[in-house]
Each structure stands twice: as C-alpha cells, then as structure tokens.
Amino acid sequence: xxxxxxxxxxxxPETAILVGLVTQQQDERRTAEYLDELEFLAxxxxxxxxxxxxxxxxxxxxxxxxxKGKLEEIRAYIAQMEDNEQExxxxxxxxxxxxxxxSAIEQxxxxxxLDRTSLILDIFAMRAQTANAKTQxxxxxxxYLLPRLQRMWTHLERQGGGSGAGGGKGMVGLRGPGETQLxxxxxxxxKRISWLKQQLVDIDRQKTTQRSNRGRMIRVALxxxxxxxxxxxxxxxxxxxxxxxxxxFATLDTTVRKVVVDNLPFLLSDTVGFIRKxxxxxxxxxxxxxxxxxxxxxxxxxxxxxxPDFEDQMKTVDGTxxxxxxxxxxxxxxxxxxxxxxxxxxxxxxxxxxxxxxxxMEELMRTWMARLGEDCIFISATQRTNLEELxxxxxxxxxxxxxxxxxxxxxxYPIEDQDQ
Numbered sequence: 001x002x003x004x005x006x007x008x009x010x011x012x013p014e015t016a017i018l019v020g021l022v023t024q025q026q027d028e029r030r031t032a033e034y035l036d037e038l039e040f041l042a043x044x045x046x047x048x049x050x051x052x053x054x055x056x057x058x059x060x061x062x063x064x065x066x067x068k069g070k071l072e073e074i075r076a077y078i079a080q081m082e083d084n085e086q087e088x089x090x091x092x093x094x095x096x097x098x099x100x101x102x103s104a105i106e107q108x109x110x111x112x113x114l115d116r117t118s119l120i121l122d123i124f125a126m127r128a129q130t131a132n133a134k135t136q137x138x139x140x141x142x143x144y145l146l147p148r149l150q151r152m153w154t155h156l157e158r159q160g161g162g163s164g165a166g167g168g169k170g171m172v173g174l175r176g177p178g179e180t181q182l183x184x185x186x187x188x189x190x191k192r193i194s195w196l197k198q199q200l201v202d203i204d205r206q207k208t209t210q211r212s213n214r215g216r217m218i219r220v221a222l223x224x225x226x227x228x229x230x231x232x233x234x235x236x237x238x239x240x241x242x243x244x245x246x247x248x249f250a251t252l253d254t255t256v257r258k259v260v261v262d263n264l265p266f267l268l269s270d271t272v273g274f275i276r277k278x279x280x281x282x283x284x285x286x287x288x289x290x291x292x293x294x295x296x297x298x299x300x301x302x303x304x305x306x307x308p309d310f311e312d313q314m315k316t317v318d319g320t321x322x323x324x325x326x327x328x329x330x331x332x333x334x335x336x337x338x339x340x341x342x343x344x345x346x347x348x349x350x351x352x353x354x355x356x357x358x359x360x361m362e363e364l365m366r367t368w369m370a371r372l373g374e375d376c377i378f379i380s381a382t383q384r385t386n387l388e389e390l391x392x393x394x395x396x397x398x399x400x401x402x403x404x405x406x407x408x409x410x411x412x413y414p415i416e417d418q419d420q
Contacts, residue, residue: 013046013047013048014046014089014090015049015050015086015087015089015090016048016049016050016088016089016091017051017052017053017074017090017091017092018035018038018052018094019053019066019074019094020034020094021057021065021066022055022056023056023058023060031054031094033308033309038092039052041119041123042092042119044123045119045126047089047090047092050088053073053077055067060095062098062100063101064101064104065093065095065097065105071105071108071109074091074109075108075109075110078110089111089112090111090112090113091109091113092116093113093115093116094115094116096279097115098147099147099148099149116277117277118144135200139193139196139197139200140284142192143284144279146186146189146190149185204291208291217265218266218402219266219267219292219295219297220259220266220268220296220300221268221269221271221296221299221300222268222271222300222302223274223317224301224302224313225273225274225275225303225313225317226273228303228304228307228313228337229337229381229382230273234255234268236387237259237390237391237394238258238259238268254269254270254292256268256269256292261391261395262395264398269292269296271290271292271293274320275316283324290324293321294324294326296329297330297401297405298329298330298332298397299330299331300332300333300334301314302336303335303336304336305335305337305338305341305364305378306340306341306342307337308357310356311356330397332376332393332394333372333376333377334377335369335378336381337382338361338378338379338380338385339380340380343357343358344357344358345358345360374396377389377390377393
C-alpha cells in the first residue's frame with residue numbers, strides 16, 4: 001500500500017511563503033493574527049517563513065484562492081528568489097484548500113502547496129508518540145487525503161483510452177490507467193479508514209474501562225488554546241514531568257495524574273490544545289482523547305493573558321467545548337503568563353477606544369473578569385506566582401464537588417475534622 005505522509009521536512013531546512021485573505025468577515029488585524037499563528041505552526045514544523053502575501057477580496061477564489069494578479073505576484077517573487085539562488089520550498093495557505101485549488105496553485109507556482117489543515121496534520125504526525133495518538137492522526141490524515149486523491153493522478157488521466165470510435169468520456173472500457181489507480185487507492189484508503197475507526201472504538205472501550213476503575217475521585221481537566229502553559233501547570237500541581245515546550249501542540253496524548261492538595265486527592269488530566277480553524281476530522285479522530293474532557297467534573301480553562309488576542313482564543317475554546325457537549329460543566333479559569341503581559345499607556349489626549357495593547361492588567365481585571373470572582377486566578381506558571389493561591393482555590397472547588405458527588409464518602413471526614 002502507498003504510504004501517506006504529509007511530512008514537510010527534507011534533509012535541509014525548508015522555506016515557505018504564507019498566503020492569507022482579508023475579507024468582509026476577516027479584517028487586516030485578524031488576518032495578521034492568523035498569519036502570526038500560521039508562522040508559529042510553520043516554525044513548529046521546522047519551516048522558515050520568508051515572506052507573507054495577503055489580498056483584500058470578498059471571498060476566496062474557487063480555483064486559485066487569491067486573484068490571478070496576486071497569484072502572478074507570488075509566482076514572480078518565487079522566480080526572483082530562484083534567480084538569487086534562494087529556493088522557496090512551499091506556499092502555505094491560511095485556509096483549507098480544495099483539490100482543485102491545490103492543483104491549480106501548484107501548476108501556477110511550481111512549488112509544493114500546503115494549507116493550514118495539512119500543516120496541522122503534519123505537526124500532529126510529528127508529535128504523536130503513543131499507539132493511540134498515532135492511530136488518531138493517521139485516521140485524520142486519510143480523511144483529509146481521500147477527497148484530494150484526484151489531483152495525485154491527473155498526470156495519468158486519459159492515457160491508453162482503449163479502442164473503438166468516438167472515445168466518449170466516461171464510457172465503459174475507455175477509462176485510463178490513472179482513473180483505475182484512483183479507484184484502487186480510494187478503495188484501499190476507505191478500507192483503511194474503516195479499520196482505523198474500529199481500532200479507535202476498541203481504544204475508547206479500553207479507556208472507558210480504565211476511567212471506571214479510578215475510584216471515587218473528582219476529575220479535573222486542563223483545557224485551553226494550544227501553547228498556553230497547560231503542561232507546565234500540570235507539572236507544578238502533580239509534581240510530575242509531562243513534556244512541555246514553547247511549541248504548538250506539545251501535548252497530544254492525554255496525561256492523567258493523581259494530585260493531592262491538603263490530603264484531598266483528585267485526578268488531573270492534561271489534554272490536547274485547541275486552535276482556530278482546527279480541522280473537524282482531527283476533533284472527530286481525537287474523540288477518545290477528548291473523552292477526558294467530557295467526563296471531567298471540573299474544567300480548568302488555562303488562558304495566555306499575555307497574548308494580544310487571548311479573548312478570541314477563549315471564544316475558540318468555548319466553541320470547541322460546546323461542540324463536545326461540555327458547555328454546561330463547571331469552569332475555573334487560570335489566566336497564565338502574567339509575567340509576560342505588556343501594555344503601552346495612552347497619551348492623555350488620545351480619544352481612540354482602548355485596546356488590549358494600551359490597557360493595564362489592573363484595568364483589565366476590573367472589566368468582565370471581575371464578574372468571575374473566585375472562579376478565576378492570575379498566575380505565572382514559570383515564575384510560580386500565586387501558585388499556592390491556585391492550590392487553595394482548586395482545593396475549595398474540588399472539595400465542594402466531592403461533597404456534592406459523594407455525600408456519604410468517609411474519605412471526607414478527616415477533612416471536616418481539620419476545619420474545626
């Protein structure tokens with residue numbers, strides 16, 4: 001069977017250009033933020049970004065994504081770089097591309113074309129360590145590949161069309177070897193997808209059994225946007241050594257640890273980070289991993305408050321939790337990375353509306369965050385700022401949930417005695 005590999009890395013460092021759109025639904029500021037994130041994704045995959053291209057357009061072109069003039073501008077830049085003996089290895093587009101778009105753009109630019117989805121899939125393939133994660137990633141890869149198989153065989157279409165007059169398109173006996181290979185690949189991949197789905201059903205059954213054997217303890221799940229510090233917080237609270245680094249999707253496999261705060265034990269899980277425009281196939285494929293979120297008694301939403309667009313990231317996480325059916329669960333918010341929060345004070349005569357860039361954290365905390373009360377805390381995981389306060393608040397929330405869920409559990413009696 002043909003190996004399916006979205007890996008963008010060769011022996012040397014890859015180079016790329018990024019392409020995004022400014023539309024009525026996505027202004028220039030939002031497009032710049034998305035391209036910042038796309039560049040971070042590229043860096044995570046080991047790709048160096050040379051330049052960005054954006055275009056104002058009502059909607060993505062059905063064939064070329066950008067307009068023909070912009071596509072020609074990109075092609076001229078690639079040719080210019082080649083004249084200067086610097087190769088542009090690929091063009092990465094900020095939205096998911098159709099098979100027709102990929103084929104047309106590759107033909108015009110003569111470089112490898114990736115979209116945001118294929119780049120995320122590549123990173124997931126790099127990060128997957130366990131059999132569970134590898135199975136989930138492979139399923140998502142095949143589901144992405146299946147509708148795009150046609151472009152892989154266009155070079156073989158209409159060859160050896162058979163005998164007979166007319167050569168009518170689509171007539172029995174007149175299919176070329178490319179179409180025959182395409183059908184064969186479709187059958188193989190469809191069969192592989194079915195097998196992988198069954199594997200994940202078996203994995204899900206095993207994980208359900210494992211979760212049912214964890215005893216009468218409250219389950220707490222760390223959720224949040226990718227690269228907000230969930231794994232670092234996990235390590236601090238559980239005194240474990242979960243892999244954490246300043247890269248996107250450092251964690252794919254859910255890690256569960258037993259945490260004890262003032263003699264009160266609970267289970268803490270670190271889950272895969274969410275991201276804007278997260279491929280639906282990845283959410284579906286990672287169902288067994290995200291079941292830790294579904295079955296949690298308390299969700300701890302970790303937010304990178306230093307990020308200029310952290311509120312939009314929170315909306316993305318809330319939307320994904322809603323898609324998972326978890327919107328009604330109790331939520332505790334950790335605003336992390338307060339040590340990295342920066343702002344610029346506005347001039348006294350500046351009457352423009354305040355933005356994230358010119359609001360102090362103290363002012364920000366008096367806005368909608370004030371309504372969260374004790375349902376949130378501001379910390380720096382790397383500097384261990386307010387870590388003990390976090391432990392105390394988590395203890396109070398877990399203890400409250402424990403009493404509600406297990407009102408007759410003898411385990412709590414010693415804790416009641418300590419409070420007296």
